[in-house]
Amino acid sequence: MNKSNVLLIGAVALAFGVIGAMVGINRQPPAPVTQVAEPTADGSPHGAVGALYAQTMNDAAGAPQSLSKWKGQAMIVNFWAPWCAPCVKEMPELAELATELSKKNVAVIGIGIDSPANIATFAAKVPVSYPLYVAGMSGTDLSRQFGNTAGGLPYTVLIGADGQVRKTYLGQLKFDELRADLAKL
Numbered sequence: 001m002n003k004s005n006v007l008l009i010g011a012v013a014l015a016f017g018v019i020g021a022m023v024g025i026n027r028q029p030p031a032p033v034t035q036v037a038e039p040t041a042d043g044s045p046h047g048a049v050g051a052l053y054a055q056t057m058n059d060a061a062g063a064p065q066s067l068s069k070w071k072g073q074a075m076i077v078n079f080w081a082p083w084c085a086p087c088v089k090e091m092p093e094l095a096e097l098a099t100e101l102s103k104k105n106v107a108v109i110g111i112g113i114d115s116p117a118n119i120a121t122f123a124a125k126v127p128v129s130y131p132l133y134v135a136g137m138s139g140t141d142l143s144r145q146f147g148n149t150a151g152g153l154p155y156t157v158l159i160g161a162d163g164q165v166r167k168t169y170l171g172q173l174k175f176d177e178l179r180a181d182l183a184k185l
Contacts (some may be wrong), residue, residue, distance in 0.1 A: 010088035014071060021108055048145035049163045052077065056144070058116060060123035067109075075107040076178075076185050079135075079143040079155040081114045082122035086172035087154040091128055093175055098130035105161075106139055106182065113153065164172035 053068045078094060080087035091110075098108035108130040112119040116134045125131055135142060138152050147168050148155045156169040158181055167181050 028144075042093060046177045047145075048142070048157075049159055049165060051142060051145055057111070057135055058118050060076075060112075060132040060134065062120065065131070067133070070107055070109065071163070073105060073107050074161045075109060075159050076101075076107065077146075077157040077159065078110045079139055079148070079153060079157075080110055080112060081153055082112070082118050083114065084153045088126070090154060091126065092175050094173065095128040095130060097175065097178070098128070101182070106185070109133060111142070113137065113140050158182070159185075 053071050055067045056064050056184060057067060059065050076094075076097075078087075078090075080091070082088065094108060094110075110128070110130060110132040112122075112132055112134050113136065114122075114134075115136065119132060119134045138147075143155045143157075144151065146155070146157045146165065148170060150170065152168075152170050154172060156173055156178075158166045158168070158178070160166050166185065169178070
């Protein structure tokens with residue numbers, strides 16, 4: 001190869017690199033996906049809610065907790081992981097909301113999809129005002145029962161006191177939208 005071929009190949013490679021960088025910089029993150037769940041015909045709790053209530057998960061400190069204690073209470077269930085940047089980013093505002101909602105008998109819980117050690121380490125560094133549970137990889141299966149076919153995180157589920165799934169949110173929460181949905185409960 002002569003010098004002009006090397007320069008030409010270098011110029012083409014540089015042009016593609018610049019184009020790739022421009023596309024990457026200008027790319028917008030996808031908008032969160034929300035889905036309104038259809039209530040069950042007979043008014044019974046949604047099947048995934050029953051599966052949630054049937055679970056016993058360890059909390060971040062390692063103590064087993066029965067999730068049936070949330071039965072009959074409206075709740076926000078947030079599927080998250082310590083390695084998920086959007087999950088961690090929404091946690092402070094979700095913690096503020098949890099404190100506010102506790103006076104209105106609406107619970108917020110976090111279901112961590114990671115190892116017990118990783119969630120315990122995270123909880124020690126980033127305390128939140130709502131309970132964090134350790135589901136491990138089975139949390140992905142549980143979130144899929146709620147309609148998270150992509151298996152993406154964060155995934156949040158709004159459940160009415162009657163056990164009906166009111167809405168699901170894939171991606172980082174838009175808290176104005178969540179508050180508007182909570183007002184409809």
